[in-house]
Amino acid sequence: MSEILKVTDLSISFAVRDESFLAVDSISFDIQRNQTLALVGESGSGKSVTAMSILQLLPRPQASYSQNSSILFNGKEVIDAPSKELIKIRGNIISMVFQEPMTSLNPYHRVGDQITESILLHSNKSKNEANEEAKKLMSLVEIDDVNRRFSAYPHELSGGQRQRIMIAMALVNEPDLLIADEPTTALDVTIQAQILDLMTKLQKELGMSILFITHDLGLVEKFSDQVCVMKDGKIVEKGDTVKVFSEPKHEYTKKLLDAEPQPKIKFSNNKDTLLEIQNLDVFYNIPSSNPFKKERFHAVKDISFSIKKNSTIGLVGESGSGKSTLGRAIANLIPFEGNIIYDGKDISKNSSQETKELKKDIQIIFQDPYGSLSPRMTVGEIVGEGLGVHFSFSKDEKKNKIDKVLRDVGISPSQKSKYPHEFSGGQRQRIAIARSLIMSPAFMILDEPTSALDRSIQIQVIDLLKDLQDEYSLTYLFISHDLKVIRSMSDSIFVMKQGTIVEAGPSSEVFDSPKEEYTKKLLNAALSYASG
Secondary structure (H helix, E strand, C coil), X not given: CCEEEEEEEEEEEEEECCEEEXXXXXXXXXXXXXXXXXXXXXXXXXXXXXXXXXXXXXXXXXXXECCCCEEEECCEECCCCCHHHHHHHECCCEXXXXXXXXXXXXXXXXXXXXXXXXXXXXXXXXXXXXHXXXXXXXXXXXXXXXXXXXXCCHHHCCHHHHHHHHHHHHCCCCCCEEEEECCCCCCCXXXXXXXXXXHHHHHHHHCCEEEEEECCHHXXXXXXXXXXXXXXXXXXXXXXXXXXXXXXXXXHHHHHHHCCCCCCXXXXXXXXXXXXXXXXXXXXXXXXXXXXXXXXXXXXXXXXXXXXXXXXXXXXXXXXXXXXHHHHHHCCCCCXXXXXXXXXXXXXXXXXHHHHHHHHHEEEECCCHHHHCCCCCCHXXXXXXXXXXXXXXXXXXXXXXXXXXXXXXXXXXXXXCCCHHHCCHHHHHHHHHHHHHCCCCCEEEEECCCCCCCHHHHHHHHHHHHHHHHHHCCEEEEECCCHHHHHHHCCEEEEEECCEEEEEEEHHHHHHCCCCHHHHHXXXXXXXXCCC
């Protein structure tokens, strides 16, 4: 078995204003042909920076390499390679699936056209042949209703569906090396299994090597041949995956393996209703070849339920089931039909002043932190923006509130002058949580708030959310595909499938004695593929 990639003494520094930050510190590893190497560690450990360096995608001169740094691909040096050589490599011999699909897909073009463009760029196929190939790839990565999704724009797809589109684009040219940077972060457990099985199958068929970057140790154990554990820019442990998992040597590796959300034991007994949903429907207009015929997709179908004060409802279901759409409708962010009664008031037809008050009381944390944080504002400005709209605080009061909430979510106040792109994916998610928490809302819609976080940080955020719930009598609608996180947070569970709630009940009852086959399928997949 010969090596396809050899990284030696790789050190990467970033110039941040007047300082230099060492993001990757003298790491070495190699990947053999037809082998999967997993690079694991907490957010900010240097995993994604390492991946970006292989394709020379880090910005110069902000990013710089030490003199001893070397990245050999098929025996040729990549660092400072001529542009012509890099163009031949990027997207052709080496493909990459990025962590945040919404920032990688063009919002102005239909997803099918974007896949087709990749095929046309690297082949001699006709437009029709490329379209058919694109649809085959979409089917391969388990996109449902391919013909309709082919014509959709990125914002019309769920987070999981967008991630699958990115994987399809990466596989267009049958690369020798696939760099998968958190490729299953936004996917539910059943689709995780399908995607990993698909990548394994393609690896065997194409003789493809994979660099698998993740914070999900459960997936590493099942998917990779070799593993490197990163902490603070260094590789602290590496070796055969089975051996590292069975006999971890470094304390940090042991800590990662032990990190596991625990089932909730303290349940809410509040009887007062905060939110009542009555016959809620959401429709989306879809493109039609007939300009005189309006077609609509029924995304959420006649849903009714209530949420008690100071409780947490866990909303689970596969990607595209309507979870996020339901959350956005409750927050009055998209049109809906039916009635929403919030704290005794029907908020279905609010005045502008009532809507403004509602936005303070009902906060939503989105699944994709990078897409929801302004790249032109500092973290301090982002977190404190709502205070100027809804409250009258002095400059010092505002500063103290911003500093406190940043500390609460594990971000140092000294970093508040930085911009979102200067943080890792997990850190950006914590900033998004801080932006909502600072408003002291009564009701929070948490749409995959821990999906981009590694397990140890997930547990910290879960504990933080529980503490804040007790302290401020908060009510949560917690949307997630991670059933272990849902079980740790929720008093009651609602299971969604194709726009409807197919099962609901107390958390312990749904987990211990599920009634529906679909719920049993989700739980079985979680036990087989979820982290830990």
